[in-house]
Amino acid sequence: MRKNSDQCQFVVALDSIVGKxxxxxxxxxxxxxxxxxxxxRRLLPDITQxxxxxxxxxxxxxxxxxxxxxxxxxxxxxxxxxEYGTSLSPILETLHQWGVAHVERKQLKKxxxxxxxxx
Amino acid sequence: MRKNSDQCQFVVALDSIVGKxxxxxxxxxxxxxxxxxxxxRRLLPDITQxxxxxxxxxxxxxxxxxxxxxxxxxxxxxxxxxEYGTSLSPILETLHQWGVAHVERKQLKKxxxxxxxxx
DNA sequence: CTGAATCCTGCCCGATACTG
DNA sequence: CAGTATCGGGCAGGATTCAG
Numbered sequence: 001m002r003k004n005s006d007q008c009q010f011v012v013a014l015d016s017i018v019g020k021x022x023x024x025x026x027x028x029x030x031x032x033x034x035x036x037x038x039x040x041r042r043l044l045p046d047i048t049q050x051x052x053x054x055x056x057x058x059x060x061x062x063x064x065x066x067x068x069x070x071x072x073x074x075x076x077x078x079x080x081x082x083e084y085g086t087s088l089s090p091i092l093e094t095l096h097q098w099g100v101a102h103v104e105r106k107q108l109k110k111x112x113x114x115x116x117x118x119x
Numbered sequence: 120m121r122k123n124s125d126q127c128q129f130v131v132a133l134d135s136i137v138g139k140x141x142x143x144x145x146x147x148x149x150x151x152x153x154x155x156x157x158x159x160r161r162l163l164p165d166i167t168q169x170x171x172x173x174x175x176x177x178x179x180x181x182x183x184x185x186x187x188x189x190x191x192x193x194x195x196x197x198x199x200x201x202e203y204g205t206s207l208s209p210i211l212e213t214l215h216q217w218g219v220a221h222v223e224r225k226q227l228k229k230x231x232x233x234x235x236x237x238x
Numbered sequence: 239c240t241g242a243a244t245c246c247t248g249c250c251c252g253a254t255a256c257t258g
Numbered sequence: 259c260a261g262t263a264t265c266g267g268g269c270a271g272g273a274t275t276c277a278g
Contacts, residue, residue: 009218010142010211016221018137020251023129037260048252053261062221074259075258087220091213092129098210099128102135102181105203139271156240167272172241193239194278242277250269257262 013091016062021047021055023092026081029065030089034080064088132210135181140166140174142211145200148184149208153199183207 017023021044028035028043035043041052056079059065064085070076136142140163147154147162154162160171175198178184183204189195 008143008146009222010146010214011218012221013214013218014133014137014142018133023133024127027127027129048254049261050253050263051251054251069260073258075261077260084224087217091210091217094210094213095129095132098206099130099132101206103128103131167274168241169243169273170271173271188240192278194241196240240278242275244275245273247272248270250267252265252267254265255263258260 016059016064017088017091019055019058021051022059023095025052025055025059026064026085026088026092029079029081030086030092032081034068034078037077037079040079059085135178135183136207136210138174138177140170141178142214144171144174144178145183145204145207145211148198148200149205149211151200153187153197156196156198159198178204 017026024044024047025040028040037052040056041047041049044052056065056067060067063082066080066082066085068078068080070078136145143163143166144159147159156171159175160166160168163171175184175186179186182201185199185201185204187197187199189197
């Protein structure tokens with residue numbers, strides 16, 4: 001340890017963000033409104049219950065997401081972004097912008113290739 | 120497709136960055152100086168040849184990294200960041216800052232817990 | 239020195255069924 | 259409604275060997 005101990009901290013940050021569904025979960029929670037379990041499920045059509053719970057637990061563990069249980073029947077649980085969690089917002093925003101640009105770039109390149117092929 | 124097609128683009132960005140060693144590779148190449156294959160290996164003490172080549176190929180594929188072969192014996196290959204690749208710099212920087220803060224936060228919390236336990 | 243080719247392994251995630 | 263429990267597959271990544 002300690003070798004690159006300071007330089008590698010983006011790996012730490014990535015760990016909090018990476019996971020097949022975490023970025024999407026965060027995206028929705030960062031809208032600000034608390035969401036119930038099944039609301040999140042509906043917003044992420046292809047996620048399984050299992051993965052949703054697992055990822056939420058991990059985010060909760062890092063205090064990025066807050067879980068509030070309303071003791072009632074039927075159960076009601078709300079998930080929301082913590083204040084600390086909002087500090088991820090600029091990261092996601094930057095990633096999103098870069099992603100959009102990257103896709104456009106690829107698209108342009110593809111079109112260019114197709115044009116030169118038909119010459 | 121197209122469901123969240125615009126919102127999910129951070130996933131695209133993450134794909135370019137994620138991979139066990141990609142962030143480290145990028146970190147070193149973003150220093151600006153072109154690096155030879157074995158120089159990178161030395162900088163990433165625990166990476167295997169296989170993973171280094173694979174990750175470099177992926178980065179090259181996305182035009183984030185440029186590969187220059189000097190036809191000579193023994194072979195010499197230099198990797199450097201492309202101009203396009205430098206656009207990742209702010210992302211890595213933001214991630215790094217957040218990572219550092221996140222680790223510190225965890226550390227503080229741990230110390231606090233240890234203190235209350237010994238009460 | 240810079241790889242490519244195989245083989246192997248862990249573990250992330252998915253599918254499904256069950257519960258308070 | 260909001261979860262657990264269990265089983266299994268796929269794929270990223272590691273170890274090793276060969277090659278120009």
